[in-house]
Amino acid sequence: MQERMSLWNKEIAEELKKQLWLAGPMIFVSVFQYSLQMVSLMFVGHLNELLLAGAALGTSFVNATGYNVLMGMSSALDTFCGQAYGAKQYHMLGVHTQGAMFVLTLVTIPISIIWVFLEPILVVIHQDRTIAAEAQLYARYLIPSLSANGLLRCITKFLQTQNIVFPMVLATGLTSLLHILLCWAFVLKLGLGFKGAAIAICISTWFNTIILALYIWFSPSCKNTWTGFSIEALNHIPQFLRLAFPSTLMVCLESWTFELMVLLSGALPNAKLETSVLSICLNTSGIFWMVPFGVSAAGSTRISNELGAGKPTTAYLAVKVTMFLAFTVGLVEFAALMLLWKVWGRAFTNVHEVLVYVTSMMPILASSAFIDSLQTAFQGVARGCGWQKVGAFVNLGSYYLLGVPFSVVTAFVLHLKGRGLFLGIVLALIVQVLCFLVITLRANWEKEANKAAKRVGGSGVQLQTLSVDQNVNTT
Structure with a gap:
């Protein structure tokens, strides 16, 4: 018994080490990528209030209609590339990635048209x-970044699912430094204003994409997974689309809710105050979300790799470790926000009325950070298993059948205003966590391994036998 417990603890420690090795770098990658838009807005903020408002509104819209759509579609590669890598079908990573690149590039065309006519x-x-x-002007100048963003999303998934993360940290870090220099040059020195901020994002995104593409092309680490361009990629596009569509819905249904909250805040009495406070809260949530997102990325990679390798027991262990890390991160973020309860708002404003309001929101914000950490990790589990379709239904029900109606009632009927709007988000997050918890606990992991085998073109029967043998060995 003691020997068995020792073996179990060793397996947990090994899995924890693997996930931390992945999660840490992915947190930095997420922060660096997020910083491009944030730095541009900071430079625009030194111009005038109208330009800042236009850039902020444009950023919000391009995220909702463009970047988040591309992020959702590329998330299907978490499943395809991760499971193919685990099954040692190495060349299929390049094939799936090329198909995704082709699809995402096509999708940028209608999105660009929307951005051109954004004002009406x-x-x-x-x-x-x-x-x-x-x-609209800001969005038009961002159009060249769309295709680069789509390619970059695919490249990131391609490398992440192979556990190649440190080159991404170096590339995105260097890009962030370049972006600060570009913003300073274009916005302040050359006098291009907020047009310069958008141009800087385009150049920085392309720079990041090209650097990582060159790494893939020349690095020996990718010689088995990237074997050059292949016509075979087109044959797998229908399979990619079947998972990419619900994957996009899973991501966008959630992100669109936050944009809707900002619009609803504008309909409240004293809209300027409510919108300012809610924007601070949502930006805070976005900043703190980067940490659990890194945990989520690590979890989806480990789970998809193990399912692809036909190891359901190890995959389920990866799920447990992912949720443990997410729970720990959530507690730390809750404690951090509560410690900063009365001073956090000063990072955004010196207006007394706004500061008092933000302080009153902090307990709700801290609670949402904890719950959001859990649901973000669960979405990583969903991507690793290929549960995007189920995830889309969960998000639809959580946000639009419960969360948004609850927000409207508490904000406008019960007159809780901005607190009511944010309480609706907290309710949706709680429902998400409970739904994903039930789905995860009820999952048959040997069946999931067989599904992964079929997805990568392997034999489900052999994988079933392998997983049984593995269970015998581990027990």
Whole structure:
């Protein structure tokens, strides 16, 4: 018995080490990628209030209609590439990635058209016409970054699922430094204003994409997974789309809710105050979300690798370790926000009324950070297993059948205003966690391994036997 417990503890420690080795770098990659838009907005903020409002509105819209869509579609590669790598079908990583690149590049065309005619769309949803005009101009200058962003998302998944993360840290870190220099040069020195901020994002995104593409092309680490361009990639596009569509819905249904909360805050009494406070809260959530997202990326990689290798027991162990890390991160983030309860708002504003309001929101914000850490990890589990379709239904029900209606009732009927809007998000997060918990606990991991085998073109029967043998060995 003692020997068995010792073996179990050793396996847990080994899995924990693997996930931390992946999660740490992915947190930095996420922060560096997120910093591009944030740094651009910071430089625009030194111009004037109208340009800042236009750039902020434009950023919000391009995220909702463009970057988040591409992120959702590329998330299907968490399943395909991760499981193919685990099954040692190394050349298929390149094949799946090429197919995804082709699809995402095509998708950028209609998105670009939407961005060109952004102003009338924003006016229809009751945004200020002057700000909408500036947002449209900002979005138009961001169009060249779209295709680069799509390619970069695919490249990131390609490397991540092979556990190649440190080159991404170096590339994105270097890109962030370059971006600061570009913003300083274009916005302040050359006098291009917020156009320069958008141009800087385009150049930085392409720079990051090219650096990582060159790494893949020349690095011996990718010689088995990237064997050159292949026509075979086109044959796997239908399979990719079947998973990419629900994957996109899973990501966008959640992100669109946050944009909707900002729009609803504008309909509240004293809209300027409510919108400012909610924006601070949502930006805080976005900053703190980077840590559990790194855990989620590590978890999806480990789970998909083990399922692809036909090891359901190890895959389930990876799930447990992922959730343990997410729980720990959630507790740390909750404690950090509560410690900063009365001073956090000063990082964003010196207006007394806003500071008092933000302080009153902090317990809700801290609670949401803890719950969000768990649900983000569960979504990583879903991507690793290929549960994107189920995840899309969970997010639809959590946010649009429960969360948003609850927000409207508490904010407008019960007059809790911004607190009510954010309480709806917290409710949706809780429902998400409970639904994914039930799905995970009820999952048959040997069946999941067989599904992974079929997905990568292997034999489900052989994988079933392998997993049984593995269970015998581990017990």
